[in-house]
Amino acid sequence: MSVRIDAAIAARGFDVSMSLAPGETVAVLGPNGAGKSTLLSVIAGLLRPDTGRGEVDGKVLFDLGPATNTWTAPHRRGTALLAQEPLLFPHLSALDNVAFGPRSAGVPRAAARETARHWLAEVDALDLASRRPGDLSGGQAQRVAVARALAADPEVLLLDEPMAALDIHAAPLLRRLLRRVLAGRRAVVVTHDVLDAYMLADRVIVLEEGRITEEGPVREVLRRPRSRFAAGLAGLNLVAGTVTAAGIRSPEGLEFAGQHDAPLVPGQAGVAAFPPSAVSVFLSEAHGSPRNSFRVRLTDLEPHGDQIRVRAGELAADITPAASADLGLAPGLEAYFVVKAAAVSIYPA
Ligand SMILES: Nc1ncnc2c1ncn2[C@@H]1O[C@H](COP(=O)(O)OP(=O)(O)OP(=O)(O)O)[C@@H](O)[C@H]1O
Numbered sequence: 596m597s598v599r600i601d602a603a604i605a606a607r608g609f610d611v612s613m614s615l616a617p618g619e620t621v622a623v624l625g626p627n628g629a630g631k632s633t634l635l636s637v638i639a640g641l642l643r644p645d646t647g648r649g650e651v652d653g654k655v656l657f658d659l660g661p662a663t664n665t666w667t668a669p670h671r672r673g674t675a676l677l678a679q680e681p682l683l684f685p686h687l688s689a690l691d692n693v694a695f696g697p698r699s700a701g702v703p704r705a706a707a708r709e710t711a712r713h714w715l716a717e718v719d720a721l722d723l724a725s726r727r728p729g730d731l732s733g734g735q736a737q738r739v740a741v742a743r744a745l746a747a748d749p750e751v752l753l754l755d756e757p758m759a760a761l762d763i764h765a766a767p768l769l770r771r772l773l774r775r776v777l778a779g780r781r782a783v784v785v786t787h788d789v790l791d792a793y794m795l796a797d798r799v800i801v802l803e804e805g806r807i808t809e810e811g812p813v814r815e816v817l818r819r820p821r822s823r824f825a826a827g828l829a830g831l832n833l834v835a836g837t838v839t840a841a842g843i844r845s846p847e848g849l850e851f852a853g854q855h856d857a858p859l860v861p862g863q864a865g866v867a868a869f870p871p872s873a874v875s876v877f878l879s880e881a882h883g884s885p886r887n888s889f890r891v892r893l894t895d896l897e898p899h900g901d902q903i904r905v906r907a908g909e910l911a912a913d914i915t916p917a918a919s920a921d922l923g924l925a926p927g928l929e930a931y932f933v934v935k936a937a938a939v940s941i942y943p944a
Pocket residue numbers: 606607625626627628629630631632633634
């Protein structure tokens with residue numbers, strides 16, 4: 596592996612091991628407080644883990660343990676961190692902001708400016724070269740910040756929600772630009788947006804409460820989520836349980852029959868995933884197969900496209916507004932969720 600990070604921070608309940616292959620971009624997804632920014636700070640050298648080891652192409656970033664105490668300063672790590680806010684030097688032009696990295700590395704002024712012009716052109720911002728950050732829009736400033744990060748020729752690029760502070764017009768432009776510049780580059784992108792993972796990353800890591808709960812190719816994780824967080828991103832209901840002869844049995848005793856494309860071993864941990872659109876709502880139990888019909892108490896109703904999303908705790912059903920009105924659905928009501936076995940995918944957890 597070209598990049599390998601193992602780090603634990605007890606005070607944050609953080610314990611993560613991850614790696615990056617050459618040219619690989621990994622997206623890190625997870626709920627608030629999961630430890631995503633912590634991971635970037637550890638790699639960048641802004642935060643010291645209690646224990647662990649980090650390596651990039653054989654160069655040790657940190658090696659901290661009972662018998663080791665190696666620490667490489669942030670500016671010697673070959674990492675560049677792009678934060679939500681562009682954090683440009685306000686008194687320098689866009690060009691000199693981008694030239695700052697090469698200058699700090701000892702490149703003569705003219706050559707550093709040449710490099711800066713190259714990277715400004717790469718992010719379609721050469722026309723902004725002489726402007727000060729105060730005269731740039733949020734999207735323009737973020738493009739300049741991308742150029743600045745790349746001009747330092749980082750071995751690993753770290754991006755912390757790079758689109759988060761941009762409006763809906765500026766974000767797609769920057770996303771396309773990042774897609775171009777991240778191709779074939781080693782990068783870790785923290786994001787809340789599943790589209791970023793799709794567009795920018797080869798692989799996704801899901802972090803929850805300081806631990807990796809699943810990882811894999813973006814498509815695969817969204818097609819067959821194993822964590823509730825990834826299921827939410829993929830827009831699927833997820834029920835974890837134990838594989839039975841018929842399907843999955845949840846700890847609450849709910850039985851789900853479904854489809855599986857690989858043999859399953861009864862007794863092993865498994866999940867049932869199904870889209871809310873495959874769930875029907877009834878007021879009595881008379882419908883459907885008894886296995887995939889279960890009693891729920893409705894918790895919320897909310898608009899979802901041209902449907903109504905009916906929530907019962909962690910589960911959701913999408914039905915038409917007319918059906919919802921006919922049934923007189925309201926939070927607190929008891930109802931039955933019925934899901935067709937043909938729409939349920941069952942796979943190992
Ligand atoms: N400066 C700090 N000092 C102590 N604990 C912190 C500090 N910053 C974050 N934490 C804790 O570390 C854990 C991980 O936080 P972190 O900011 O890495 O999460 P995150 O996944 O980036 O969240 P978000 O999506 O909200 O940015 C949380 O429990 C948080 O409360």
